[in-house]
Amino acid sequence: MSAVPAGLGYARVSLRSGALAAAIAVTLVAAPFYLAPYATTTLTRMLVFGLFAASLDLLVGLIGLPSLGHAAYLGIGAYTAGWLALHGLTSPLALLLAASASALAGLGAGWISVRSSGIFFLILTLAIGEIAEQIAQSWTAVTGGSNGLYGIPAATVGPLTASDVASLYYYVLGGFGVGMAMLWSVSASPLGAALRGIRDNKTRMRALGYESTRYELFAFVLAAAVAGFAGGLLAAQQRLVTPSDLGFTTSALALFAVVIGGSGRLWAACLGAALIIGVRDVAGLTVNGHGPLLLGLLFIAAVYLMPHGIAGLPRRRK
């Protein structure tokens, strides 16, 4: 075996990045000890939406497929986990089943969508998302129609019940960690390098023997599965699932989170998601509930001032 040359290494994590990640992890684990219950609940929402946005970034940033219907898989996961909880399954197994249901839906939708590109891909994903919302509205026996699924029991892990603010936070934080680890492992692997290669230059990758459509479908299914997993966490956090959870607004907000964070970096999508939840749910309260207006202003400002998102700011300063 010959020596690996310098300049080759996909999974290299610098000491500084490792230390920063460890500091963030400790801060998150300790959060319920120094935050007020409302702030902890907001942070819980940020984690759920952050994982969802990171799953979309796998599509947008890693393989270059911007979807306008990604909330469909969040919603399918949320409805699956909610329905299972209402029927007695409140353990983390419900999260895995939620991810599986979304992956299955993603397989069908991805099989249709990845054969197109550009504006056609956007329209197809938007249409599939709208269909999912319509089904949630009209399949009353399973989804509860426009009222949604409510009264969902608290999630359980063995003898523990995630019913109070802190335990629910830790339940969601654990799920967030699992989901992010899965996304990161793909992104940092040779497979992730192949996905980025297909994003940047499909012609070359096909000439090297990569069946680009299969890789795109794989990314689509994986992104749907992680979104479904986040949906399971959403059901546990809200204890309520409604058709708006899989509507266009939720998809658009996730895309906004990816753009404002800086596509291609999973942590940046989480940061973008946290900023959106913060502006909508915290800052919005201070201006008579005009959160959406603030989000609009933030988006316009971000497009002009941060074309590469928050992640691009250090590069811009150099």
Added chain:
Amino acid sequence: MNELLRCQGLSRTFGAVRAVCDVDLSVSAGSRHALIGPNGAGKTTLLRLIGGSVAATSGRVWFGGADVTAWSQPRRAQAGVGQTFQHSTLFPTLSVAQNVSLALQRSRATPWWPLPRKPIWSAQADESLRALGLAEHAHRPVRSLSYGECRRLEVAVAMVRRPSLLLLDEPAAGMSAAESVLLTRTLRALPMEVTVLFVEHDLDLVFDLATRISVLHLGTVLATGTPSQIRENPMVQQAYLGSQAKEQRHVARA
């Protein structure tokens, strides 16, 4: 010698334009086969039809005894067809080594393994970079390479998987004379298991390297033969070599 590649009645039209028209071509295993002809003769389109990035309007392509006409480009690549492009398709933000590693990765048994692991490298990768004078540049990002270095890296990436058929589209375009000599030497040193089919305008390189030459004109094969047969063919003289010689004389006078 065994036949590795055969095209039969191969045609490709783009709207009203017949880029490649009823081409019959046979390439022997181990040969260095050149495709020459004036601009617009259909050389690049023919290479793409063989590589699978462009679908044939009619006709068939056999590779290693199998009819690969309906095969996708990636499937042909997996079967042993390597190729370079007229314009660089390297990844500018990746290092030289990473560009090579991406090519190697696909040839491994588990390209789907979705977990970080040791970077993929091989002695073959070292050898390809060394042969093309790029070993000391392995760590450099591709965007910092010169044009000629990029062209050489294109060839190294195509060679690294040891394809049985190497399709090169103007590999020496934009190279300096020294780089062109290095490329010729490298291609000549390839083992006989690697067959090379290349398009090139540098006739010195063509006649130096090729064991067989096919001349294309207006999408059809005008002649095929050894370099000396092609040089003496009056039809080829009239359609291509004559005009090349005239052009070269004009350049010399200027």
